[in-house]
Amino acid sequence: MEHMVHSESDKFKSDLFEGLKNKFGGKLDKEDFEFISKSFETYISEMIKLMREGKSVHEKFFSDIILNSVDGIIGYNAERRIFLWNNGAESLYGYGKDEVMGRDISIIVPEENIKNGMFEGIQKEIQEKGFISGVDTKGRTKSGGLKEISLSQHVIFDEKGDKLGTVAIIRDMTHVKELERELRDKENLALIGQVVSSIAHNLSNPLNIISGNADYLLLDKKSGEEGYDELKVIVDETTRITKSIRSILNFARPLAPMREETTFNELVEEAASGFKFLTGSKTIKLKLNLEKSPRALKLDRGLFKDLLLNLIGNSIQAIPAGRQGLIEITTATEGGKSVLTIKDNGMGISKSDLQNIFKPFFTTKGYGKGTGLGLSFAQRVVKEHDGTINVTSVEGKSTTFSITL
Numbered sequence: 001m002e003h004m005v006h007s008e009s010d011k012f013k014s015d016l017f018e019g020l021k022n023k024f025g026g027k028l029d030k031e032d033f034e035f036i037s038k039s040f041e042t043y044i045s046e047m048i049k050l051m052r053e054g055k056s057v058h059e060k061f062f063s064d065i066i067l068n069s070v071d072g073i074i075g076y077n078a079e080r081r082i083f084l085w086n087n088g089a090e091s092l093y094g095y096g097k098d099e100v101m102g103r104d105i106s107i108i109v110p111e112e113n114i115k116n117g118m119f120e121g122i123q124k125e126i127q128e129k130g131f132i133s134g135v136d137t138k139g140r141t142k143s144g145g146l147k148e149i150s151l152s153q154h155v156i157f158d159e160k161g162d163k164l165g166t167v168a169i170i171r172d173m174t175h176v177k178e179l180e181r182e183l184r185d186k187e188n189l190a191l192i193g194q195v196v197s198s199i200a201h202n203l204s205n206p207l208n209i210i211s212g213n214a215d216y217l218l219l220d221k222k223s224g225e226e227g228y229d230e231l232k233v234i235v236d237e238t239t240r241i242t243k244s245i246r247s248i249l250n251f252a253r254p255l256a257p258m259r260e261e262t263t264f265n266e267l268v269e270e271a272a273s274g275f276k277f278l279t280g281s282k283t284i285k286l287k288l289n290l291e292k293s294p295r296a297l298k299l300d301r302g303l304f305k306d307l308l309l310n311l312i313g314n315s316i317q318a319i320p321a322g323r324q325g326l327i328e329i330t331t332a333t334e335g336g337k338s339v340l341t342i343k344d345n346g347m348g349i350s351k352s353d354l355q356n357i358f359k360p361f362f363t364t365k366g367y368g369k370g371t372g373l374g375l376s377f378a379q380r381v382v383k384e385h386d387g388t389i390n391v392t393s394v395e396g397k398s399t400t401f402s403i404t405l
Contacts, residue, residue: 072170075156076105078163092149092172094142105168110140122153126166130155139170148177182383185360211238255384257300264331264340265294267301271308272329278309279316284325291331295338297405303381310374311342311401318346318399334404343400349393357391 072092075084082105085097093108100107106114113119118137125132131154139149150171156164214234221228268288275286312327319325328343349357360376382389387405 072168072172074105074108074168074170075165076168077165080105083165084167089170092141092147092170093139099142108139108141110138110146113137122151126153126155136173148173207238207242211235211242214238255303255380257303257381257384259298259300261296262299262301263294263297264338265290267299267304267308268329268331268340270301271305271312275312278313279325282316282319282321282325284316284319284327287326287328289328289330291333294331295333297338299385299405300381303384307378307381308342310378314374315342315344315346315399318344318348320347338405340403341400343398345398348395348397348399349391350395354391354393358389 067086069086069088072089073084073086074082074089076082081102082100083102085095085100090096095108106119109119122132122135122137131152133152135151137149137151138146141147150173151168152170153166153168155166158164211234214231218228218231218235221231268290272286272288312329315327316325319327323345326345328341330339330341330343332339332341358375358379360373379389382403382405385405387403390402390404391399392402393399
């Protein structure tokens, strides 16, 4: 019987081959036909297997969609135990399917959301309404990091109306939120530029008159004479205000890098050449660890030199008087990218200040000692060159800035 079935099958395939060959004008060869035939047989076998298992072709189709969705799709039961974990969830959170099945859904919820009641609030709303849609929140990854996400959840029921569990659809919004923040920053900078330009225009002439007259009067005064100290304060303060206005105007204007070929080594050596004039009365050693064969980079030398001088100046200010200071500048190539680090043994930065360190006008310095624009400007310059700048710090001990291009 089996032999007869195979014979009939071979005869059918032979007749089909001849028919297709004639249809395509004799261009179909035996090898191509065998490939098509095998693919067709595999497809039919798969369909028969699904039917034997009681699954429809539609079920298989939708199962593949869920499994391979870019968005994370997670299912959990009434006890909040995970029973569904697709490839998108694995990519988003870093956990493999075997690591999460049967575990409590709270493993991907930030501790803060559990403590402040947000997690329980969402769960309560789902039970009451049966769904939530597009909630902006954060998810906790396997490494402990946080990702900004958009969360939608729906309660699912069986044909009898009994609750099976909840399905969550999670979209990674980290990149979108970063772009939104960058857009807001640019809009804020444009507004700052307009406001400060107007202020600068109204203040520049009076300041110049005050400063000029004070300078003129100082020519006839000697240190210690009556009125000398007062005039000196006027000159110093008008000079400080003028510099601050100029700094803000320069910060607010759009960057237009003039790129030329250079290396991190060249920029570091240029910036370090005047180091001894920056330290004042402090005892600080500068140590350069420059790689032997640095990558060539297309950069605006002027912008990057200003950036490096600003970072070096910050390091000098962070080292308290009386401490044997050390600033190390290192260049290296890591993963095909150029990396420059500046590390000091100063007082470090507190955790609360670290999250604000690159915000415009944020400063930990005293009155008159900075505009709070230096690090924000540094970040703008690096981003304009498609790079990243990061900071790590141990309060009371050290701070390290890393630039990667």
